[in-house]
Structure formats: structure tokens, C-alpha cells
Amino acid sequence: MVKWLAAAVDGKDPAKLEQAFRWLYTFIRPHRRAIIGLLGLSMLGSAFVLLQPWLTKMLIDDALLAGDYNLLLVMAGAMIGVGILSTILSGVNRYLHTQLSGRILFALREHLYCHLQTLSPRFFGGRRIGDILSRLDGDVSQIQRFAVDSLFSAFSSVLGLVGALVLLVSLSWQLSLLVLVLIPLEVLWLRWMRRKVERQTRIMRERSADLSSFLVETLPAMKFIQASAQEKREANKLNGLSDRYLGELLNLQVVEFFTQAIPSTLTSLTRAAAFLIGGYWVIQGQWQLGSLIAFSTYLGMATGPVQSLLGLYVAIQRMSVSLDRVMELRRATPEVSLPEQPVTLPEHVQGDIVFEQVTFGYQADRPILSQANARFSAGRSTALIGPSGVGKSTVIDLLLRYYDPSQGRILLDGVELRHIPLDQLRQHIAVVSQEVTLFRGSLADNIRYAAPSATQEQLLHAIEMAQLTDWVATLPQGIETPIGERGSQLSGGQKQRVAIARALLQQPSILILDEATSAVDEATEREVITNVNRLFSGTTRIVISHRASTLVDVDERLLLHEQQLLDDLPRHTDTTGVQGAS
Numbered sequence: 074m075v076k077w078l079a080a081a082v083d084g085k086d087p088a089k090l091e092q093a094f095r096w097l098y099t100f101i102r103p104h105r106r107a108i109i110g111l112l113g114l115s116m117l118g119s120a121f122v123l124l125q126p127w128l129t130k131m132l133i134d135d136a137l138l139a140g141d142y143n144l145l146l147v148m149a150g151a152m153i154g155v156g157i158l159s160t161i162l163s164g165v166n167r168y169l170h171t172q173l174s175g176r177i178l179f180a181l182r183e184h185l186y187c188h189l190q191t192l193s194p195r196f197f198g199g200r201r202i203g204d205i206l207s208r209l210d211g212d213v214s215q216i217q218r219f220a221v222d223s224l225f226s227a228f229s230s231v232l233g234l235v236g237a238l239v240l241l242v243s244l245s246w247q248l249s250l251l252v253l254v255l256i257p258l259e260v261l262w263l264r265w266m267r268r269k270v271e272r273q274t275r276i277m278r279e280r281s282a283d284l285s286s287f288l289v290e291t292l293p294a295m296k297f298i299q300a301s302a303q304e305k306r307e308a309n310k311l312n313g314l315s316d317r318y319l320g321e322l323l324n325l326q327v328v329e330f331f332t333q334a335i336p337s338t339l340t341s342l343t344r345a346a347a348f349l350i351g352g353y354w355v356i357q358g359q360w361q362l363g364s365l366i367a368f369s370t371y372l373g374m375a376t377g378p379v380q381s382l383l384g385l386y387v388a389i390q391r392m393s394v395s396l397d398r399v400m401e402l403r404r405a406t407p408e409v410s411l412p413e414q415p416v417t418l419p420e421h422v423q424g425d426i427v428f429e430q431v432t433f434g435y436q437a438d439r440p441i442l443s444q445a446n447a448r449f450s451a452g453r454s455t456a457l458i459g460p461s462g463v464g465k466s467t468v469i470d471l472l473l474r475y476y477d478p479s480q481g482r483i484l485l486d487g488v489e490l491r492h493i494p495l496d497q498l499r500q501h502i503a504v505v506s507q508e509v510t511l512f513r514g515s516l517a518d519n520i521r522y523a524a525p526s527a528t529q530e531q532l533l534h535a536i537e538m539a540q541l542t543d544w545v546a547t548l549p550q551g552i553e554t555p556i557g558e559r560g561s562q563l564s565g566g567q568k569q570r571v572a573i574a575r576a577l578l579q580q581p582s583i584l585i586l587d588e589a590t591s592a593v594d595e596a597t598e599r600e601v602i603t604n605v606n607r608l609f610s611g612t613t614r615i616v617i618s619h620r621a622s623t624l625v626d627v628d629e630r631l632l633l634h635e636q637q638l639l640d641d642l643p644r645h646t647d648t649t650g651v652q653g654a655s
């Protein structure tokens with residue numbers, strides 16, 4: 074089946090496609106029983122549909138034309154019964170079908186979402202979020218529609234076709250030959266059109282991703298757009314993108330119209346030919362009227378499935394484009410691998426960090442660190458200084474294992490980071506940075522984010538320590554007050570204090586303050602720093618800041634200069650640190 078599907082698509086790389094179909098099958102396999110049950114119901118539904126014209130034939134030829142009123146009553150009753158059963162069956166079918174289809178769709182999306190969670194900031198930095206969104210939403214739905222809906226419709230089409238062909242031949246084998254001429258002609262036409270459908274679908278999906286990317290990028294930046302008085306420019310851009318998308322969508326409609334129009338014209342011609350020949354036989358008295366009507370209905374039933382099977386062929390081309398786009402996400406590999414033999418950290422981690430001969434760069438020819446050695450001593454605060462863009466945040470990313478060094482190693486309490494389970498490592502590190510991530514939900518939910526099981530007392534204590542109590546008292550629902558998505562209702566200083574409260578609740582062994590107090594005034598900063606030093610006195614602290622005042626109390630200073638982490642003397646208060654390196 075998988076091989077057949079891969080062969081049906083006119084792809085450049087059939088092996089890759091086959092692998093994609095195999096991956097897709099892993100989501101369908103757990104639902105085998107439900108699928109078989111639904112196929113059974115479809116068979117029953119098809120049988121009911123096929124029964125109706127036969128009942129009509131009997132009603133006309135055996136009851137109506139033969140003047141048998143009792144049989145007429147029986148046939149009419151049977152037709153009503155079959156109609157009701159058919160309706161109930163189709164309702165049940167649709168319900169179960171939606172359930173199955175939803176389960177497969179959500180499993181697919183969840184799987185991809187979990188995979189994205191393993192990827193590094195470099196992956197997200199290099200992609201438009203709108204494009205990822207469009208793959209997770211539009212493309213995944215397209216695949217699911219094909220995987221479930223189209224395959225079911227294919228099954229009932231095959232059943233309908235076989236049933237209708239059998240009944241057609243039993244009514245008149247000579248007229249049935251018309252269908253045999255029709256099918257190969259339609260298949261040839263569709264083979265010719267498939268490449269055009271595939272190309273046009275890809276263009277259309279890309280334009281749709283452009284549109285999502287635009288919205289994802291501009292909506293959060295609305296304040297900036299308004300401040301720059303560029304609303305009109307952005308509206309024009311949206312207009313242009315929408316026009317381009319619509320243009321490609323219409324082009325696709327035209328391509329699909331021609332793809333389907335020729336087969337349906339051929340079908341109409343065949344039906345007309347059947348009526349001409351069959352009608353002539355009826356006029357000559359060689360055939361009965363009921364048989365001609367039943368034949369024409371079955372012909373419709375046979376050509377309908379042929380067309381939907383051919384439509385399915387077009388749907389495969391469309392789906393293969395979405396599958397390819399989704400597989401691109403799936404094939405993105407995490408930058409860091411999970412340890413094969415993980416070393417579990419003890420419950421109490423000292424927080425002693427050692428960089429040994431560490432080399433790392435985003436590009437091989439532009440290293441950020443080159444054989445750098447350094448120590449962030451356990452329980453002490455260390456300032457990490459250096460000019461903007463030198464790589465301070467990158468050092469932190471290495472510590473959190475978003476990336477691994479290309480050479481050398483980083484140790485936490487003597488254990489190489491690569492050997493520590495990722496979640497354990499990250500649970501021990503709290504980062505309070507310039508950009509505070511807040512989610513839709515209550516203030517309490519946001520503070521509890523990294524420690525969901527914290528008690529109410531611990532939560533209130535953290536709020537107090539982060540000096541949020543007075544502000545919380547002014548909120549309409551206190552800590553249960555919902556804060557808007559991205560925390561847009563909070564000031565910069567409030568956000569940073571929320572982040573500090575969050576870190577307090579997490580009780581980390583290592584606390585990283587990356588420009589954490591840059592948004593508060595100096596008096597508040599002093600207070601926050603005094604509190605942090607008091608509350609996290611036994612915790613290893615790494616402080617990054619361009620403000621001299623933030624760094625006055627630190628125990629040690631490390632300067633990132635010329636890809637080295639150098640001990641910097643405390644007398645150097647210049648936070649760019651370049652002069653201090655001499």
C-alpha cells in the first residue's frame with residue numbers, strides 16, 4: 074500500500090516519499106480496529122445505496138407495468154425502510170469518522186510539537202514562525218484529510234464501483250462495454266495533469282505560509298508599528314500578500330477544474346450514449362423501461378466512484394506536498410543528543426561549573442569561544458562581562474545545553490553536561506533574562522510555571538521576596554488575576570520581578586541573571602539585587618549586565634574577550650570589559 078502510494082505520486086525522490094508514508098502509517102496503525110469497523114459500516118452503507126435502484130427497477134417492471142398492486146405496496150415499504158436505515162447508518166458513520174479523523178490529526182500535531190520542543194534556538198531563529206505554524210496547521214490538516222477521509226471515500230468508491238459494475242453487466246453486458254472505454258481515457262488524462270497539480274499546490278501552500286508569517290510577525294509588534302505610524306504600509310503589505318495568495322489559489326482552482334472537467338465531460342458523453350442505445354432497444358421492445366432507468370442510475374453510480382477515485386489521485390499529489398513540508402520539520406535533528414548512559418545528579422547540587430578547553434561557534438569560521446577555560450565557583454556570584462555581541466548569552470546557552478561545544482567540555486559538579494539528563498540539568502538552572510516570557514493565565518500560574526507543584530505558602534513567600542506584594546494587592550483578583558498573553562498589561566519592571574519570583578520558586582542550584590534588572594530603576598535594582606543575594610546566597614549566580622551598578626557586589630568577574638573567558642580584576646568597573654582585559 075505504502076509503495077503503491079509512493080509510486081502514485083510523481084515525486085522526485087520516491088524513497089523519501091515512501092519513508093514519509095511509512096511515518097504517516099505509524100499514526101494510522103493504532104486505529105486499525107476502528108478503521109476496520111468503519112469500513113464494515115461503509116460496506117453496509119454501499120449495499121443500501123446499491124439496493125435502491127434495483128428496488129426501483131422491480132417497482133416499475135414487476136409491480137407497476139405488471140399491475141401488481143400488492144407488490145407495489147411491498148416495494149414502496151421496502152424503499153422507505155432502506156432509506157431510513159441508510160440515513161441512520163450515514164449519521165453513525167459520520168460521527169465515528171470525525172472521531173477517528175480527529176484522533177489521528179491531534180496525534181500527528183502533538184508528535185510534531187513534541188519534536189519541535191527538542192530543537193535548538195538556532196532552528197527557530199532560522200525560520201519564520203508563521204511558516205512553522207502553517208505546516209503544523211494547514212499541512213497537517215491536509216494530510217489528515219487525505220489519510221482518513223480520502224482513503225475511506227476510496228474504499229466506498231471501490232465498493233460502489235465493483236457493485237455497480239456487477240449490476241450493470243447483469244443488466245446489459247453490451248452497454249457495460251462503454252464504461253470499459255471510459256476508464257482508461259480518464260486515467261490517462263489524470264496522469265498527464267498530476268505534475269501541474271503538484272506544482273501549483275506547492276506554490277499555493279507557500280503563499281499561505283507567507284500570509285501566516287506576516288500576521289505572526291506583525292500582530293505582536295502592533296505597538297511599534299503604531300509608534301512608527303506605519304499602519305498603512307503594513308496594511309498594504311497584507312493586501313499584497315492576500316492578493317498573491319488568492320491569485321495562486323485561483324490558479325489551482327483552474328488547474329483542478331481542467332483536471333476534473335475532462336473526465337466529467339467524458340462521463341456525460343457515456344451516459345448520453347447509453348441512453349441513446351438503451352432507449353432505442355426499449356423503443357424496439359427488446360428491453361424493459363425499468364432496466365434502462367436502473368442501468369442509467371448504476372452507470373451514474375459507477376462513474377461517480379471512478380471520478381472520486383481519480384479525484385483521490387489528485388488529492389495524493391496535493392497531500393504529498395503537505396507531507397513533504399511536514400517531513401522537513403520532522404527531519405530537523407536536535408543539536409544535542411540525550412545521554413546514552415545518563416548520570417543522575419545528587420539531590421543537592423553544588424553548582425560548580427567548569428569550562429574546559431571549550432570551542433563553539435554558530436559558523437565554523439567565526440568561533441565565539443576557542444579553547445576557553447573558566448570556572449563559575451559554587452555558591453558564588455560571577456559577573457560575565459564583555460561588549461555587546463561577543464557571546465555572553467551564548468555561554469549561557471551552552472550551559473543550558475541548547476548547543477554542545479564542538480571541542481572541549483563543560484562540567485557541573487564534575488559531571489560532563491552531555492551525561493546529565495537534559496530535564497534534570499535544566500531544572501537546576503533558572504534564567505531571569507531581559508525578555509520575560511509570560512503566558513496567558515493567572516499571575517499565580519505564571520509564577521508557578523517552572524515549579525507547578527509549589528504550595529500556596531511557597532508562592533506567596535516568593536511573591537513577597539520578589540517585592541511584588543504591594544503590586545499584587547492592587548490587582549482586582551490578587552494572584553489569580555489573569556495577565557494578558559505575552560504579559561502586555563505588565564510594566565517591564567513588574568515582568569522582571571515576576572521572573573525573579575518564578576526563579577525563587579524553582580529553587581535552582583544555578584541562577585542566571587541576564588540583564589535581569591535592566592528594566593527597573595536603580596533604587597529598585599539595588600533592592601532586587603540585595604534580595605537576590607540574600608535569597609540565593611548559597612546558589613551559584615551568573616550575572617550579565619551592561620550596568621556597572623548591577624555588578625558592584627559580585628564575588629568574581631569573567632571577561633569574554635577574543636574567544637577566551639578571562640579572570641577580570643574587580644577594579645575594572647567598565648562593563649564593556651575590553652579595556653579590563655589588558
Ligand SMILES: Nc1ncnc2c1ncn2[C@@H]1O[C@H](COP(=O)(O)OP(=O)(O)OP(=O)(O)O)[C@@H](O)[C@H]1O
Pocket residue numbers: 194195198435441459460461462463464465466467468
Ligand atoms: N542562533 C544564532 N545563530 C547564529 N548566530 C547567532 C545566534 N545567536 C547569536 N548569534 C551571534 O553570535 C554572536 C554572540 O551573540 P550573543 O547573543 O551570545 O552575544 P551577547 O554578548 O550576549 O550580546 P548582548 O550583550 O548584546 O546581549 C552575535 O554575533 C550574534 O549575532
